[in-house]
Amino acid sequence: MKKTVVIESAWCKKCGICVEYCPVKILELNEDTVYIKDSEKCISCGKCEQRCPDYAIYLQKTE
Amino acid sequence: MKKTVVIESAWCKKCGICVEYCPVKILELNEDTVYIKDSEKCISCGKCEQRCPDYAIYLQKTE
Amino acid sequence: MKMEVRLSGSGGQGLILAGIILAEGAISSKLNAVQTQSYGPEARGGASKSEVIISDSEINFPKILKPKILLSLTQKSLNEYLKDVDKSGIIVVDSSIEVECREIANIYKFPIIDSSKEVMGSSVAANMVALGVLSQLIDDIDTENIKKSMIKRVPKGTEKLNIAAFEKGIELFNMSIHANH
Amino acid sequence: MKMEVRLSGSGGQGLILAGIILAEGAISSKLNAVQTQSYGPEARGGASKSEVIISDSEINFPKILKPKILLSLTQKSLNEYLKDVDKSGIIVVDSSIEVECREIANIYKFPIIDSSKEVMGSSVAANMVALGVLSQLIDDIDTENIKKSMIKRVPKGTEKLNIAAFEKGIELFNMSIHANH
Amino acid sequence: MTERTKLLQGNEACVQGAIYAGMRFFAGYPITPSTEIAELSSLLLPKIKGKFIQMEDEIASIAATIGASLAGYKSMTATSGPGFSLKQECIGYASLVESPCVIVNVQRCGPSTGLPTSPSQADLMQAKWGTHGDHPIIALSPSTVEETFELTVKAFNFAEKYRTPVILLLDEVVGHLREKIEIPKAGELEIVNRKKPTGNKDEYKAYEYCEDFVPPMASIGEGYRYNVTGLMHDETGFPTNSTSETGKLMNRLFDKIEENLDDILIYDEYKTDDANILLVSFGGMCRSCKDAIKKLRKENVKIGLFSVKTVWPFPEEKLKEVAKNIDKIVVVEMNKGQMIQEVQRTLGKEKDIIGINKINGEVITPIEIIDTIKEEYLRCLVK
Amino acid sequence: MTERTKLLQGNEACVQGAIYAGMRFFAGYPITPSTEIAELSSLLLPKIKGKFIQMEDEIASIAATIGASLAGYKSMTATSGPGFSLKQECIGYASLVESPCVIVNVQRCGPSTGLPTSPSQADLMQAKWGTHGDHPIIALSPSTVEETFELTVKAFNFAEKYRTPVILLLDEVVGHLREKIEIPKAGELEIVNRKKPTGNKDEYKAYEYCEDFVPPMASIGEGYRYNVTGLMHDETGFPTNSTSETGKLMNRLFDKIEENLDDILIYDEYKTDDANILLVSFGGMCRSCKDAIKKLRKENVKIGLFSVKTVWPFPEEKLKEVAKNIDKIVVVEMNKGQMIQEVQRTLGKEKDIIGINKINGEVITPIEIIDTIKEEYLRCLVK
Amino acid sequence: MPSEIIKKNLRTNRLPHIWCPGCGHGILMRAIAVSIEELNIDKDKVCIVSGIGCSSRAAGYMNFNTIHTTHGRALAFATGIKLAKPELHVIVISGDGDLTAIGGNHFIHACRRNIDITTIVFNNNIYGMTGGQYSPTTKTGDFATTAPFGNIDKPFDICELACGAGATFVARGSVYHVPNTIQYIKKGLTHKGFSVVEGLSICPTYYGRKNKKGSAIALMNELRDKCVNITKKESVNEKELEDNIYIGVFKDIITPEYTDEYKKVLDKFDK
Amino acid sequence: MPSEIIKKNLRTNRLPHIWCPGCGHGILMRAIAVSIEELNIDKDKVCIVSGIGCSSRAAGYMNFNTIHTTHGRALAFATGIKLAKPELHVIVISGDGDLTAIGGNHFIHACRRNIDITTIVFNNNIYGMTGGQYSPTTKTGDFATTAPFGNIDKPFDICELACGAGATFVARGSVYHVPNTIQYIKKGLTHKGFSVVEGLSICPTYYGRKNKKGSAIALMNELRDKCVNITKKESVNEKELEDNIYIGVFKDIITPEYTDEYKKVLDKFDK
């Protein structure tokens, strides 16, 4: 069971917190939301989910 | 300059505190007030004055 | 009938309790009664009072302006309240108190405090002695009802002594009546 | 004359300040003006507005029910406030905004936000660019008075850039007018 | 004396009445002349599994009282003027979140610390207007010990029935008076409990605009998980900035009281049938009025009393009816003239309305009433 | 624009007016929509050796304000509904100890937290009746920014002159509105300072029953060493249980206001001379009334406005005079109907008195007033 | 689609919340949700009580019994709720202003009574809701809209205050140190007695702006750099001692709990 | 004829005071008078502020500027007075109820602000004025008119609370240990910053009677027997540790004082 990062763009307020603290630096902001530059590199550490004030980014279990 | 114990009977509420803690036990209560049984024995320690809640007993300087 | 009784003295003499017992006795005797008292820090040092109105009809205004009976256990309280008493009224005081008053016909002096000391060893039951005296001045209240209320209201274990004090009061009154006859 | 201007957008775009500067400019031009705004936490996320009424006589009721001019810097705020604007009114929006409205004759679209970026390097001066545009729509206010107020009200050190943004707004308007001609 | 005939203080009767009505929670902070209410509650509640707590101040007391109410308890707090002033903010909260509870104010002479042990009735207006913002309120004021018991029961009933705070406005005269009372048997007086929701838990709307204006109330912990807020809220209980929702909410709050005045208004008439002078009074001062009337009637003065028990909402219509054929109205109250303002508003200027007032900490005596009546209406008495 | 012509918010004008009047102490606790008053005070006071402090809550704020007043400072606090409710106990204290101070309430929509950013005028009654016990109060309510400045100056003047707390009842409409104001020059408006004692320090009586009812006031630290208490007190300021002393004190407190109504009552008439319909309003709603009147006058409706600035004491006599020949009275207020009660009481039932009210957080617009007038008085308009 | 933890514990139909971009409060609200979820507490028995403030708005978003009270009084309401129904898990969410300014008295008394309520304070060192006035936890020298010349007040140390007032579990976490914070909240929730968890939060909008500390990230970085675990306090040097902010568990003792003691009184009459 | 110290510092025409026979409050009031006298403070510059309670009645008897305020608010009034006129010696006299029940919030905030006020609390562990209800300092298990089955609340340690809140001088004396108490009050009065002196008092009328601890003398004896100087705390055994009441100076540090700091702000605009 793996976990992948999911983004709920409608809730993202673009604070940049997840971007800053992603240890592998794969997140980035655009005009509207945060997005994942390279989801392959995600190590599923969950730091983005923990610190996102708006629940707009999180890890989801995938089979 | 000596100090002698003075009693202001009108203010005494007869709580007995001064009587209890006079180290030489020379104070006593009657129906109306506290009184000094034997003023000669007073050592002018001031404990009665310090603890009288009603300022009815105190040491006064005498020449 | 309507009877207005003021019990006065100093705080701690138990006159509020006495008033309550008197009022409760009246109620048990199928009368109406109201009891009020003075409150507050200022009542601590000065004269304190407990008032009871007893009546066979509705009692509305609960304060007493002109007491029919004034009980005073201290000189201070007598001095304060004497002026309110009606000429036809009754004054009951402890023997230690001086009553300088010629207008009021009925002045009773009893050794109330001393009697308490006699019965209880201290003055704490003076209120009950006084109540005994008062019970004899108010015909419409059944003395037994006062006793019942007293037993209910005094601290557990002190019932007997209080009853004794009460009966002492009754005795004081009756003796004096005899003396007067 | 009476002119009712609503400046709308999202919180943080500085439209309250723009409204204040506009109103102050009006007052310096010997007119009356009142400025109001929407407040509160709810205003944070949603559409925020600042309203200015300018008149040469007394202004009593201070709220605007039917704005003569509506400025919108966000789509959300346009959607919310469009319905209030009179048919004869004027709408000024940023170029990024879609205006689906045929009834209102005067619709001006300008690259307000982009112009700010051009002048200031960021969108923070969009309010001043917009103010430049508005200044050209309200004849009775002396443009110099708006500038004076702006110099007084913007953070120290940013005066020049803000004036530049303001002038950029004037330029945008004048160019478009020429284009229209 | 039967088991149920008792000599009780007004304050004691209040506690007995409250317990009879189902009070199982009391939070308070001592203050003269209300303290006996807290004291007796602390003694009696634990014996019937009720909860008593002395809080750190009056604000905390009413807050805890409302909290317990939301948790499903019939709850009460008691205080006097200074504490009543402090409770005002939370009274508005209880009103807006529709939390049933009873707030007792045993009035004493104010303003400020005033004369803490002296009687007064000067918090009448405060009971209605003390908190900020418009809100409906019910306030009851008894004049005897027995009535104190009854009106305390009523206070709880109204609180539960209408989901509203109810103020029991005692005065020192009644609160500290001991007199005879016949304690009602269980079942003798009606006891009302709040309406509970029955439908689907997910669809529950704690602030529904229902027909009788009073939505059913779920308790915390019963599985409804709804939201309570002192912000304006919609039917679901969540905050709203909508002016139309706000209007609907506020109107419902007022409607639930105003549409039930028949149930809520309590008053008494005493010898008003043939009266040409009408005393209007409330609380302890009704007692002086009655004695005065008795005496004046003996002198053939046709005088009666309208005694107001539900002081808020003020029984305007009933007063109009009672005063229809009476021109001379005398409002007797231990304050500077508060209820008289309602009487003036209600009856207008055609009537000759005067007040007998005292604000120095003394009660108004029957004699004083008699003297004023004689002085003011000499002509009419003579005729 | 001259130096003195400014664009100011009502809240800002309040601070400017206060400083003009001599305010040198402000204690507050933030609350919407009053916060700007604290914020501007914190900025301006230190520059003129004044003192600003943010206290831990509203109770502490008014307490500190009174403390500073006793120490000789002209002092002020500001809040909105919830905080105003909390301050009530101490307002009574200020009244009884006769401590001059100004309490600003920028009203918002309530009850409870309500709609914190929406306007309302529902604390009118609370301003008079919010604290327990009878007490006199002065409350002023401005309708423009300029008037806010002026009435703030007046508020301080009354506070000092009559040794009393004065309530400045703003509403969100005026408090948050920016408009033109001409700041008066120094000396242009009268500034009143409290009367100071001059006699022998040992004989000073801080609560003397003097002829003008206002005893001179010594400040803490000036050598008078008198006693201040919220208990009933005699002329010397010491607690008393005497009902006669209490009566004398209370009467003096009321007299100092009631005997000076000529000085205290402020109001404005607008086109009332020939009016047959009279609007009565206060605060921000006067603005809507004026616009409505302008429009209606164009349609030849004879309508005018009595705008009440001193809302407490209510200018009864003046209203009677203005309304003498007018039968139709319309009271316009953002509440459930508060000032209308005073109007009803004052004018009686001969007049046709209606209210235009709103309690949902919206202002009453000129159109709404016009519509109501047309609806209600169609006949009289047509004639 | 929100995450499982959010769906299960928050009222997703009310989201996104009103908090500003980068506001720390959302991080703490999630930490509470995770804690409740991981402890598997019956949601119908959870009652969240809050006062007034940005932080106090949390209650309305959480899918439990939620009571949004008056400013500063949450703990007093909560005390009534808990005493009435001891079987409830009563959690108070409060701000630094709500809890320690106007609500300070109820706070110290709840600590003293040791009533089984868990208080989580979202401490952003400012009054956010009213627009950035200094609070009792604003540091000396910081700027605020009512401290235009720098704050001269000394701040409370909320944890020290709680200890002095008699709380039995006291801990401090931060929005940067989320796993620790969750751990402290869980400890608080399982602690029998009054527990206080201070969550250091950030207010970029007012605190950040007024103090020129910039964005949410800058404020987060400050938390990252200054926070030191209390267990390491002994080993730091003087200079650091002043600058550091200590996080961790400050107190964890067991003394009789209020509703338990009340039950003992009730039991006396049980027969 | 009263003694010199009484004549000089009290309003003898208002004496005897309303306190009950044996009430400890009179002893503490005298201790304050002696302290002021011995420190030779200008009496016109002394301002005594009190709240409501038996203890708070002290203000009316003392021959200084005296302000008898509302219940619990003395410190808030005093803060206004002191900030307005820093040259005054502001002394607050309060009861355990007045200061730590309804007044708790103002107390902790005055401690925090470190404003130069000396607070002397007459702690008799009961609400005397209202007739003997338990207070926040009533010991667990004690009886009171609102604790007929024994108090289940845990008491505050006022000195600990003051320390936790940030007070800079904290001491405890008693009506038995009068010379020590005078010494602490004098230290408090000369301390620059917020100082708290707790005076353990006795209420024979309510506390004594309810708890069958008898007369004033019995209560005084208890103080004599249980009070131990804080300096000896280290050397007592476990059992004693619990029973003992500690007196002495608990804290005495110097940090910036509020009105001084305010003055610095004012001075910025001085030129």
Ligand SMILES: Cc1ncc(C[n+]2csc(CCOP(=O)(O)OP(=O)(O)O)c2C)c(N)n1
């Ligand atoms: C009685 C009362 N006083 C003041 C306010 C205004 N007010 C609302 S929230 C708040 C401060 C909130 O600060 P904090 O608790 O720190 O929460 P934050 O917004 O910072 O999360 C204030 C002063 C109020 N609502 N009620």
Ligand SMILES: Cc1ncc(C[n+]2csc(CCOP(=O)(O)OP(=O)(O)O)c2C)c(N)n1
């Ligand atoms: C707002 C308010 N609440 C309650 C009271 C009643 N009250 C007066 S004094 C007091 C307690 C006093 O206790 P404490 O401060 O310990 O003083 P003590 O009488 O024991 O010396 C209370 C509850 C009041 N006067 N005002």
Ligand code: SF4
């Ligand atoms: S889970 Fe970790 S690695 Fe993956 S995006 Fe989030 S922060 Fe980056």
Ligand code: SF4
């Ligand atoms: S932390 Fe959340 S809100 Fe902030 S940028 Fe990332 S996804 Fe968006």
Ligand code: SF4
């Ligand atoms: S001074 Fe000392 S020895 Fe003399 S009477 Fe007093 S206590 Fe006794």
Ligand code: SF4
């Ligand atoms: S201590 Fe004072 S009041 Fe008590 S008995 Fe002695 S002299 Fe009298």
Ligand code: SF4
């Ligand atoms: S103002 Fe501050 S605390 Fe409030 S939501 Fe915005 S960032 Fe958060």
Ligand code: SF4
């Ligand atoms: S009641 Fe207690 S505290 Fe009050 S005066 Fe009497 S003994 Fe002292």
Ligand SMILES: [Mg+2]
């Ligand atoms: Mg905060």
Ligand SMILES: [Mg+2]
């Ligand atoms: Mg005490």
